[in-house]
Amino acid sequence: MMKTFDRIKVGLFLVLTLPLLRCTEDATSKGCVDRLTAIAEMEERMLESPEALNASLRSDLMRAYAEFSNGCHDYEQTPEFLFRRADLLRSAGQFQEAMTQLRDIHDHYKDFDKRPICAFLVGFIAEVELNDREQARKIYEQVVELHPESPAAIWAKQSIENLPVVP
Numbered sequence: 001m002m003k004t005f006d007r008i009k010v011g012l013f014l015v016l017t018l019p020l021l022r023c024t025e026d027a028t029s030k031g032c033v034d035r036l037t038a039i040a041e042m043e044e045r046m047l048e049s050p051e052a053l054n055a056s057l058r059s060d061l062m063r064a065y066a067e068f069s070n071g072c073h074d075y076e077q078t079p080e081f082l083f084r085r086a087d088l089l090r091s092a093g094q095f096q097e098a099m100t101q102l103r104d105i106h107d108h109y110k111d112f113d114k115r116p117i118c119a120f121l122v123g124f125i126a127e128v129e130l131n132d133r134e135q136a137r138k139i140y141e142q143v144v145e146l147h148p149e150s151p152a153a154i155w156a157k158q159s160i161e162n163l164p165v166v167p
Helices: 002-048 055-071 078-091 095-108 115-129 133-146 151-162
Strands: none
Touching: 002 055, 055 078, 078 095, 078 115, 095 115, 115 133, 115 151, 133 151
16 A cells, blocks of 8 residues: 555655746746857957957857856857957966866867867967966877877867976
């Protein structure tokens, strides 16, 4: 008798909760579409008037990219939006955050076509923005090792050749 009652409870639970899960999924999808729309509008404003890329718009766009990526991580646009966010972080002078973002993209989006570029840019930021040539050299060597057939490996080799010797 108890087993039958337990089965009824489980069945009733599933009947009552599955529609709620579906509503949550639909709400999440709608939220992602709304976020995509908001991002498209901000990017359009930025492209219409590049000089309008003020600190406020840059900050709003970085936040929108992050919120989309956190809430809609399975969407195909996610790594590209994170890549764009890293570029905005760099342009805002937030170099360590940009490097962290690029590393995260590289490590978590194995199929992203700009993955070798993400790795290279970490080294580039270390070299150019932070003037840390030792770290840059190590990162460039990793780019060559991890992505030997990519254009980023060619850039990394050229960068290594042009780095001054650190005493």
